[in-house]
């Protein structure tokens with residue numbers, strides 16, 4: 716039973732960017748647990764807008780954030796999230812939002828994480844735009860529901876959602892021949908698209924938490940690999956479709972193979988590269 720690990724436990728979300736709005740309700744749908752809010756400055760570990768350079772990986776940063784949350788609360792578990800933005804790893808030139816969500820126990824024996832990449836992001840920036848370019852940019856990134864950051868030569872202003880404030884900053888820069896950049900503010904509470912991706916990542920995390928290992932009984936028994944090769948129903952040759960999932964325990968490394976995870980034992984010849992090249 717997974718419940719014994721989570722029921723009536725206290726969970727802290729290591730964030731000051733209101734991510735609990737999406738994470739908390741999804742946990743409460745499954746478990747009877749309590750959430751503790753924290754007000755820790757996780758920005759000290761690195762920010763998106765580049766004032767503080769990130770030196771740790773997403774995994775290491777998330778672990779550090781959880782440790783910070785444990786210091787200031789008496790929570791049993793902590794959840795930390797890390798987002799990174801840039802070109803999609805396989806779809807070139809398509810911007811992507813990669814979210815990493817980590818759930819950790821105070822003694823650090825239980826660490827479960829999930830990663831999710833989405834192209835549903837407005838991540839973008841523009842340098843010294845003309846009036847028209849700025850207009851088009853703001854429409855494209857869904858301003859003002861999605862806030863922006865203004866970076867001038869003398870001034871950085873974050874979380875801008877008021878067009879008058881943005882226009883003032885831009886006119887001042889133009890009048891003084893200063894260069895400036897406007898970029899999407901990717902902090903979760905400034906960016907509803909990112910909140911949505913964090914929500915999807917939470918579903919993935921909960922799916923992992925909500926399955927326990929048949930060998931050691933700890934939560935976090937999850938699919939680590941999908942193996943291709945489902946046979947074609949006409950010629951019997953292996954196709955690119957998934958034949959089996961390999962589930963691995965994140966704690967004791969116990970493994971299990973789940974054949975035919977989609978519930979079908981043969982693939983339609985439409986998807987066979989021999990029958991339908």
Ligand SMILES: [Zn+2]
Pocket residue numbers: 928929930931932933964965966967968969
């Ligand atoms: Zn195990």
Ligand SMILES: [Zn+2]
Pocket residue numbers: 947948949950951952984987988989990991
């Ligand atoms: Zn075939």
